[in-house]
Amino acid sequence: MPLASIIVPSFNVADTIAETLTSLCAQSYGDFEIIVVNDGSTDTTLDVVEPFRTDPRVHVLTQRNRGLAGARNSGIAAARGAFIGFCDADDIWAPEKLATHVTHLLASPDVGVSYSGSRLIDDAGADLGLAQRPRLLDVTAAHILKRNPVGNGSAPVIRRDVFDAIAYRPHSERHRDWYFDETFRQSEDIECWMRIALTTDWMFEGVTGLLTAYRINANGLSAATDAQLAAWEKMISKLSALHPAFFARHTKTARSYQYRYLARRAVSDRNAHRALEMTRASLAQSMRPLLEEPRKTLTTLCAAMTLHCAGPAALDVLMQKKENNT
Numbered sequence: 096m097p098l099a100s101i102i103v104p105s106f107n108v109a110d111t112i113a114e115t116l117t118s119l120c121a122q123s124y125g126d127f128e129i130i131v132v133n134d135g136s137t138d139t140t141l142d143v144v145e146p147f148r149t150d151p152r153v154h155v156l157t158q159r160n161r162g163l164a165g166a167r168n169s170g171i172a173a174a175r176g177a178f179i180g181f182c183d184a185d186d187i188w189a190p191e192k193l194a195t196h197v198t199h200l201l202a203s204p205d206v207g208v209s210y211s212g213s214r215l216i217d218d219a220g221a222d223l224g225l226a227q228r229p230r231l232l233d234v235t236a237a238h239i240l241k242r243n244p245v246g247n248g249s250a251p252v253i254r255r256d257v258f259d260a261i262a263y264r265p266h267s268e269r270h271r272d273w274y275f276d277e278t279f280r281q282s283e284d285i286e287c288w289m290r291i292a293l294t295t296d297w298m299f300e301g302v303t304g305l306l307t308a309y310r311i312n313a314n315g316l317s318a319a320t321d322a323q324l325a326a327w328e329k330m331i332s333k334l335s336a337l338h339p340a341f342f343a344r345h346t347k348t349a350r351s352y353q354y355r356y357l358a359r360r361a362v363s364d365r366n367a368h369r370a371l372e373m374t375r376a377s378l379a380q381s382m383r384p385l386l387e388e389p390r391k392t393l394t395t396l397c398a399a400m401t402l403h404c405a406g407p408a409a410l411d412v413l414m415q416k417k418e419n420n421t
Contacts, residue, residue, distance in 0.1 A: 097152070099127040099178040099193060099252070102170030104163050106134040108184035109143050111310070114220065116147045118187040124194035129153045131184075132170045135160030140184075163248070164275035164283040171258055172271040180252040187216070187308035188249070196252035199302050207257040207297025208288070210250045211306035223311065231301030236292035236341065239285070239299065240349045248284050249307045260295045261287070276333075281326035286334070293337050320357050320369060327353055351381035355395055362398045365407045370399040 101119055105112055112131075119129050129152055131144055147153045158169055163183075171179060178200055182188055196209045203209075215225040229244035238244065245251050262272040275283045291297060331349075335342040358373035374396050377384065385392045402410045 097126050097128045097176050099124070099180065099197060100170075100174035100176035101127055101129045101180045101182055101188075101193070102167060102174065103129060103131045103182055103184050104134055104166030104170065105131055105136060105140055105144070105184040106160065106163075106166070107136050107138045107140060109136075109139040111185040112140060113143050113147075115182060115184050115187060116144065116153070118190075119182060120147065120150055120152070121190050122188065122193040123190050124197055127152060127193060128175060130170045130173055131155045132166040133157040134162070134166040161277060162280050162283075164273075164277045164279055167248075167275050168271065168273055168277065171274055174255070177255050178252050179255055179258065182249045182307075183247075183310075185310045186247075186249040187220075187310075189304070189306045189308070191304075192306035193252070195302050195304065195306060199300070200252065200254060203298075203300065205296075205298050206300045207254045207295065208245065208291065208299045209252050210245045210299070210301050211304055212301070213246055213250055213307040213309040214305040216308045216310050218310065218312065220308075220310075222308075226305050227309065228305075229301055231303065234299040234301075236289065237345050239288050239292050240345055241352045243285050243288065244299065244301060245284065245288055247307070247309050249309060254297070257291055257295065257297050260297070261290050279326055279329070281323050282330045285327070286330040289330070289334055290337075293334065293341070320361070320373070323357065324353070348381045348383045351377045351384050354380060355384055355392060358395050358399055362395070362402060362410070365402065365410075367399075367402040367406075371403045374399040 103115060116129065131153065133141055133155060135158065144155060148155065156169055156173055161169070167181060178197060180193065180196065192211065195211070199209045200206060210229070212229055213227045215223045217223055227246040229246050230238060230242065234244055258274045262274055264272050275287050279286055292299065331342060331346055354373045354377035358370050358377060361370035361373055398410060401413050
């Protein structure tokens, strides 16, 4: 029985999954299995995966397309490890990532979710010079709702006991439990993390280092902003019944942070109208991000205004000056 299981949800990822699996097979900690969940791929994903099956640690499950949450649920159901990590099939793990999380979890029996920071890469795997550097200690449910320190689905390694604590089976499901809500096609991560934080005593805690390479899709996010917001609001609506007082207190501030995040992504996509719209919406919801994180909030506002008033070239100059001064 391996101590750890790494689940790789895979849908039409023939271009990237070889790099992902190579990084996982090269982990410095050796007591693990890899479960590739082929989620109804119609490209050559399975052909690319086939040579990796000579490694006895690599296993493949194939199912009809159920989405990212459904692929993760199938992987969890098949996993044998006490610790379960996820790596999306276009992301990369640093060689020491699994060892770092295993050491952390073994030494910290109250921690259920161990996560790391991530560096951001482009479609070609080149480093973008950007990183997710989350809060590591003293993480509360409110902080998870507002800032999601886990960051992305390829960052955490989670105890199996945590998933056992939040498992449920909808009436429509005959074969296995759900841990991630399969009715979500976006915001499934934060919905799961919030259920863990609100319904269990397990702690969230990070480890130092940028141990995940998280790939940013060149197509951008701005066009999907409405869908992202709708999924986030669906999460709020669903979970508010668990703890009405908590959501009454924190939702406006969390929504402000969500708008600010989308504004920053719109700036990255050079979508001036959307960046300004999301910035204004953020400030209208709550001023707490400005008080709690003034530098990041003001930088977002300045970037959105520059992009809107002076265009992408002026923003590039501004960002270059900022980079030279840091």
